[in-house]
Amino acid sequence: MATQKHGLARGLTNYGDMDFSLYLRRANAASMGYGRDPLSKPVIGIADTASGFNNCHRHVPEMIEAVKRGVLMTGGLPIVFPTISLGETFLNPTSMMYRNLMSMDSEEMIQAQPMDAAVMIGGCDKTLPAQLMGAANANIPIISLITGPQLTGHSEGERLGACTDCRRFWGKFRAGEIDQAGIDKIESRLVTTAGTCAVMGTASTMACITEALGMALPGTAAIPATHADRLRASEASGAQAVVLASSDKDNSLIPNRIITPKSVENALRVLLAIGGSTNAIIHLTAVAGRLGIPIPLTQLNILSDETPVLIDLKPTGEHYMEDLFKAGGLGVVLRELKHLLNLDCMTVTGQTLGERLEVEPEYVDRTVVRSLDDPIQPMGGLVALFGSLAPKGAILKRSAADPKLFETEGRAVVFSSLEDLSLRIDDPALDVEENDILILQNAGPKSDAAMPEAGYLPIPKKLARAGVKDMVRISDARMSGTAYGTIVLHVTPEAAVGGPLALVKNGDRIKISVKNRSLDLLISEEEMQNRLKKLHIKSPPKYHRGYKKLYYDTVLQADGGCDFDFLRDPSLL
Numbered sequence: 001m002a003t004q005k006h007g008l009a010r011g012l013t014n015y016g017d018m019d020f021s022l023y024l025r026r027a028n029a030a031s032m033g034y035g036r037d038p039l040s041k042p043v044i045g046i047a048d049t050a051s052g053f054n055n056c057h058r059h060v061p062e063m064i065e066a067v068k069r070g071v072l073m074t075g076g077l078p079i080v081f082p083t084i085s086l087g088e089t090f091l092n093p094t095s096m097m098y099r100n101l102m103s104m105d106s107e108e109m110i111q112a113q114p115m116d117a118a119v120m121i122g123g124c125d126k127t128l129p130a131q132l133m134g135a136a137n138a139n140i141p142i143i144s145l146i147t148g149p150q151l152t153g154h155s156e157g158e159r160l161g162a163c164t165d166c167r168r169f170w171g172k173f174r175a176g177e178i179d180q181a182g183i184d185k186i187e188s189r190l191v192t193t194a195g196t197c198a199v200m201g202t203a204s205t206m207a208c209i210t211e212a213l214g215m216a217l218p219g220t221a222a223i224p225a226t227h228a229d230r231l232r233a234s235e236a237s238g239a240q241a242v243v244l245a246s247s248d249k250d251n252s253l254i255p256n257r258i259i260t261p262k263s264v265e266n267a268l269r270v271l272l273a274i275g276g277s278t279n280a281i282i283h284l285t286a287v288a289g290r291l292g293i294p295i296p297l298t299q300l301n302i303l304s305d306e307t308p309v310l311i312d313l314k315p316t317g318e319h320y321m322e323d324l325f326k327a328g329g330l331g332v333v334l335r336e337l338k339h340l341l342n343l344d345c346m347t348v349t350g351q352t353l354g355e356r357l358e359v360e361p362e363y364v365d366r367t368v369v370r371s372l373d374d375p376i377q378p379m380g381g382l383v384a385l386f387g388s389l390a391p392k393g394a395i396l397k398r399s400a401a402d403p404k405l406f407e408t409e410g411r412a413v414v415f416s417s418l419e420d421l422s423l424r425i426d427d428p429a430l431d432v433e434e435n436d437i438l439i440l441q442n443a444g445p446k447s448d449a450a451m452p453e454a455g456y457l458p459i460p461k462k463l464a465r466a467g468v469k470d471m472v473r474i475s476d477a478r479m480s481g482t483a484y485g486t487i488v489l490h491v492t493p494e495a496a497v498g499g500p501l502a503l504v505k506n507g508d509r510i511k512i513s514v515k516n517r518s519l520d521l522l523i524s525e526e527e528m529q530n531r532l533k534k535l536h537i538k539s540p541p542k543y544h545r546g547y548k549k550l551y552y553d554t555v556l557q558a559d560g561g562c563d564f565d566f567l568r569d570p571s572l573l
């Protein structure tokens with residue numbers, strides 16, 4: 001009896017007598033009301049990420065009911081288990097700090113508990129990447145079930161969606177274009193339904209990437225959170241999990257058969273074609289890194305040159321995720337990119353990507369998804385820059401930036417930390433002009449701030465009020481996927497570990513060239529070395545215990561996906 005290796009008999013608790021362990025486990029399961037028959041079925045774990053601190057997952061309980069229905073219909077036993085949930089705006093210092101913790105929680109709970117397959121429900125920014133990182137090494141099939149985007153709201157005839165419009169109106173408020181009553185009214189209209197941010201921010205980007213990787217059912221990335229199709233997708237995910245759980249061990253579609261170098265390349269193509277979030281390159285690097293798949297930023301540049309931006313969604317364009325859904329969903333983008341994709345990649349349906357695209361519906365709304373020969377932009381949304389200021393690279397979302405600033409040389413105006421930034425950015429005496437380059441130091445993964453989405457430095461109030469809308473801004477921080485502007489991020493190595501960003505002084509000249517993919521601090525090598533010798537590296541915050549100690553002891557730079565060194569495949573270290 002105890003040799004049974006599926007369902008409840010997987011991974012028995014060890015008391016030194018395995019028959020006893022199974023008997024005891026069944027007795028405890030029976031206390032939850034299960035009869036012997038259901039306990040003999042394939043067990044499908046359902047990762048529950050509902051939380052009172054995660055508005056984007058407000059509808060997860062309803063999705064879980066639909067998943068359970070799909071599992072039961074197909075002959076499995078659904079068992080729900082909780083994991084950490086990361087509500088983007090509710091975590092201090094950043095949700096990013098806890099992404100790796102959630103990945104560990106997800107990985108360990110999948111492994112430690114007896115399930116034959118799992119459906120992992122995620123959506124808000126860091127949750128899908130954390131779950132994919134945790135799933136990567138699982139030895140059971142996993143299906144990602146995406147929570148879906150919010151619907152847009154309205155105010156005085158204007159359509160609003162988090163969070164590009166959050167930033168747009170905050171910029172107007174700072175510039176004095178709207179008053180306190182106006183911004184209060186906008187605040188109450190920005191987020192009006194369950195689901196993730198309504199634009200192509202990090203959550204939507206990761207949803208599209210998850211579908212492109214083959215880890216979610218086809219057509220599920222863009223379904224609005226509140227749409228009945230979202231529940232149908234949940235039901236179908238539960239049903240498909242039972243199918244996958246029932247396949248024999250040798251043919252089991254475990255994640256490492258789906259997340260491969262070829263599917264990762266497909267995901268990068270999609271990231272570029274959707275004008276996706278800069279955060280996604282860090283997350284995808286971390287997910288792929290768990291399986292020893294490298295993503296050099298030079299590869300990103302090659303793919304970026306060949307892959308046009310096809311969709312017209314904020315923050316790059318005009319539309320919202322619900323419009324992408326109505327326009328045909330991510331499948332349309334995949335169909336347009338077909339000749340650039342690796343079509344033999346396997347997906348959780350058991351079909352290859354190519355087989356999926358053969359039956360993809362024809363319909364498309366060309367105002368939202370453009371054709372390959374009439375793209376929004378001829379090249380991909382992201383580009384990596386290298387040079388004396390960023391020897392290991394930095395990222396610019398060129399699709400959301402002002403092309404007039406792509407070839408720029410300017411004077412550095414330096415802020416040494418987030419505190420310094422908030423103290424001085426609006427000081428009327430700040431020596432800053434429109435053509436200067438704003439620099440933020442000490443906001444990378446090892447800084448006290450733990451790499452917040454602070455790379456979208458505000459335009460100094462006095463310039464904003466004079467009508468300046470964009471400036472080149474450079475930092476080792478990240479940026480919300482919903483933000484826009486000529487913003488260079490993820491400068492690696494970061495200032496807190498003595499990277500060249502730490503050496504920049506007020507008045508230095510900095511040169512950015514998107515054409516040449518370069519980012520340089522225009523001082524001599526000798527001066528660079530002199531400054532390096534005198535540099536006082538502010539050591540990372542010291543924690544003697546707990547998760548924060550683990551974080552600061554082991555977190556990698558952006559080019560390592562900000563994963564922990566002991567979680568990344570050793571071949572990449």
Ligand code: FES
Pocket residue numbers: 056087088089123124125162163195196197201203
């Ligand atoms: Fe959850 Fe934006 S706050 S996706």
